[in-house]
Amino acid sequence: MSDHIYLDYNATTPVSLEVLDAMVPWFNERFWNAASAHTLGMVARDAVEIARHQVADLIGAHPNEIVFTSGSTESINLALVGALGSSSGRTGIVTAATEHKAVLDTAAWLAERGAYNRVLPVTASGEIDPEMLVGSVDEHTAVVSIMAANNETGVIADLTGPVEAARRFGALFHTDVTQAVGRINFDVEHSDIDLASLSAHKMYGPKGVGALYVRRNVQIEPVIHGGGHENNRRSGTLNVAGIVGFGVAAELAAKQRDSDAERSLQLISELVVGLAGQLDGVGVVAESTTRLPNTVNIRFAGADAEAIMANAPTVAVSSGSACTSMFPHPSHVLMAMGMPAEDASECLRFSTGRPTTSKDVTEAVAVLVPAVTRVREVTR
Numbered sequence: 001m002s003d004h005i006y007l008d009y010n011a012t013t014p015v016s017l018e019v020l021d022a023m024v025p026w027f028n029e030r031f032w033n034a035a036s037a038h039t040l041g042m043v044a045r046d047a048v049e050i051a052r053h054q055v056a057d058l059i060g061a062h063p064n065e066i067v068f069t070s071g072s073t074e075s076i077n078l079a080l081v082g083a084l085g086s087s088s089g090r091t092g093i094v095t096a097a098t099e100h101k102a103v104l105d106t107a108a109w110l111a112e113r114g115a116y117n118r119v120l121p122v123t124a125s126g127e128i129d130p131e132m133l134v135g136s137v138d139e140h141t142a143v144v145s146i147m148a149a150n151n152e153t154g155v156i157a158d159l160t161g162p163v164e165a166a167r168r169f170g171a172l173f174h175t176d177v178t179q180a181v182g183r184i185n186f187d188v189e190h191s192d193i194d195l196a197s198l199s200a201h202k203m204y205g206p207k208g209v210g211a212l213y214v215r216r217n218v219q220i221e222p223v224i225h226g227g228g229h230e231n232n233r234r235s236g237t238l239n240v241a242g243i244v245g246f247g248v249a250a251e252l253a254a255k256q257r258d259s260d261a262e263r264s265l266q267l268i269s270e271l272v273v274g275l276a277g278q279l280d281g282v283g284v285v286a287e288s289t290t291r292l293p294n295t296v297n298i299r300f301a302g303a304d305a306e307a308i309m310a311n312a313p314t315v316a317v318s319s320g321s322a323c324t325s326m327f328p329h330p331s332h333v334l335m336a337m338g339m340p341a342e343d344a345s346e347c348l349r350f351s352t353g354r355p356t357t358s359k360d361v362t363e364a365v366a367v368l369v370p371a372v373t374r375v376r377e378v379t380r
Helices: 017-027 039-059 072-085 101-112 160-168 240-276 305-311 332-336 358-379
Strands: 066-069 092-096 116-120 141-145 172-176 195-199 210-214 282-284 295-300 347-351
Touching (some): 017 240, 039 195, 066 072, 072 101, 072 210, 092 101, 240 358, 305 358
Parallel strands (some): 092 116
Antiparallel strands (some): 066 210
């Protein structure tokens, strides 16, 4: 819908034309099953392996360390459930209160079945307090899971302390890199992690395909059984078209990451300056913290976020994670950072993407300023 201004690229991105062109033949002309033993199956398998190399190159991994899945949520489930399943009696999970619900809900599900779940608090800037790690990770911990960059605030985590804590006690370390990959440089070898979850549709690839990075020699139990695909880690017929698209999207992300980041920083700056210049009570969440270049979470004091969105229907933004937006309530991320529920309900997340222009930002500001003003007048 061309009359809408889309500023919600952390929720999803459009499939790039290069990705779409690469995928199309695999829906019909080359519909073959990559698990088939005949020549055409081998052609499909070769396409999958090319994509595996492309995804691996994006994060500094070896191709054999990439397991294709249906997306980050499945990857996270495979990482956490699989880590406990292969942990030889270890039952502990350590994560943070600002994690995506895919992590928190999976950890809670495992806790209901006997796991010990420790959820670390964060500071007002959304960062993990290193002192809180002391005593949280121990010899009973199977896996520590801390996201690389937050989907709601854009806060980039320093993973050094959590990784060292996991290493000290022989636990696995998993990170959700869904928002980070393609937006900042992230290298699994440099970060010394064991498991990483990512998704194609956050980087201009198709929905329904993702990957789990599994460091060589790390053992995890499969969650889906039946066929032994992906080196016995994830059974099921491979989504060849989606995987091919994922590979091309990963290759493009690696090439365009720096230029994308530079443009995003400028656009986010224009947005904040434009809103703050015309409205009082505009504040950036975790303003002094290192954040993703394309993401800003803004509080409009005295104006409910859902009401702002209703009064600015042509501007597509988010009041939280897209995965929980069907059930509106104050963001668990913002409240974990110490923000009262009332203040958290006044926050909107803005995230730019490759198609975003300065004109989009200017037009969004022109719509949002009167919308915020109307909401404040009604609730005054």
